[in-house]
Amino acid sequence: MKVALYAPFKPLDHPAPSGDRTIGRELAAALAEQGLEVVVPTRFRSRWLSARPLSWLAALAARREALGAARREGVAAFLTYHTYYKSPDVVGPYVARTLGIPYVIFQGIYSTKPRRRLATRLGFELNRRALLAARAVFTNRRLDAANLGRLLPCERIIPVRPGIDPALFAFDAAARRELRQAWGVGEAPVVVTAAMFRDDVKSESLAYLFRCLGALAREGLAFFLAVAGDGPMREPLAALAARELPGRHLFLGLVAREALGAVYGAGDLFAFPGIRESLGMVYLEAQAAGLPVVALADGGVPEVVEPGITGLLTPPGDAGAYRQALRALLVDKARRRDMGEAASLYVRAEHDSGRNYGAVAAVLRRLAGRA
Structure with a gap:
C-alpha cells in the first residue's frame, strides 16, 4: 500500500x-518498516503562507503537483506531518478529497490565539479546515x-508517544x-549537551x-562539558562558556545524528534546560545511550523524561534548583549509573518509534480499506 507523506513545515530531507x-x-522509517511505501507528493513549504500572498500561486502549483503524484503512484491515503497556523496544510485535504482517499494528520496543532490577530487569522482558518478534514489526527x-x-x-484524536530508534544510540564502550x-x-x-545555536530559547x-555550571565550577566541583551543535549564536555562546568554564569545556561543532550516540555515550549525564521546549528529541536520544537527564519541568519535557527515575526536572526559572540537580548527579556516580540504566530501559519500553508509530500504519490501512 502506498501512502503520500507531506510535511508543509519543513521537507524531511x-x-x-x-x-x-x-x-x-x-x-x-516506521511506516516503511510496517510495509507501507511512502510517496512524497510535493516539497512545498507553507511556512507563513498567510503572510506571503506571492506564495499563494506556488501553493496552487503544489496542489496540482501533489495531485498528479498521488494519482500517478496510486496512493491509498494521504498523511500530513505537522500542520499548524504558521504552516497550514493547504495541499492534503484537496488531494484526498479529489481522489476520494482518507486524509490523516500526524502532529496536528490547534490554538485559538492566532484567530485574534489579523496577521495570523488566515493561517488559523486554513489550519482549522485541515484539521476538520482529517479522518484521524495523531498527537x-x-x-x-x-x-x-x-x-x-x-x-x-489518537495520542501516540514520541519515539526514536533506540538502536541508533546504543552504548559503545570502545x-x-x-x-x-x-x-x-x-x-x-562529563556533562553532555546538544542543541542548535539559534537566536531563541x-x-x-x-x-x-x-551559568549554572559556572557557579558549580567556582564551588570547586570537578566536571567537563561537551557541547554538540552549531549555529548563528556560536560566537556569543563560546565567549560565555570561556568566561564561565575556562579550560573545562569543548565545542564539538555540528555532529551528525548517526555519530551522536558515541558523544552521548562518552558522557555521564545529559543537561539541557529546555526553556519552553515543545518536546525535545535529544532527551530521548541521550537516555537511550544511558545518560540521566537534568532539565526543566517545562513544555513537553516531562513527557519524555521520568522525573526522579530517568532524570531530574526542576521548576522553570529556579536556577538554584537547577544547580542543585546538576550537583546531585555530578557528585553521585552510583545514582548517575542507576538513573542511566533506567533511562535506557525507559526509552526502549515507552519510546520506540517502530512500535509507537506502527499504530499510524494500522490506522492508515484501516481507513484505506473503508475508502
Missing part, C-alpha cells in the same frame, strides 16, 4: 537538523491533545574510551546551563 525533521524521519503531546479536543470529537581520551577528561564526570537554554 531539509539540510537543517531539528527535532521536527527527526520526528518526521522516524515516522517515515504526540498531551497539551496538543487537549487543545484538539476543543475542535474535534475524541474518537478522531567509542566512549576513544572520545574521552581525545577530550583529555580522565575520570572527571535554544541559545537561552545553553546560556542558562553555562
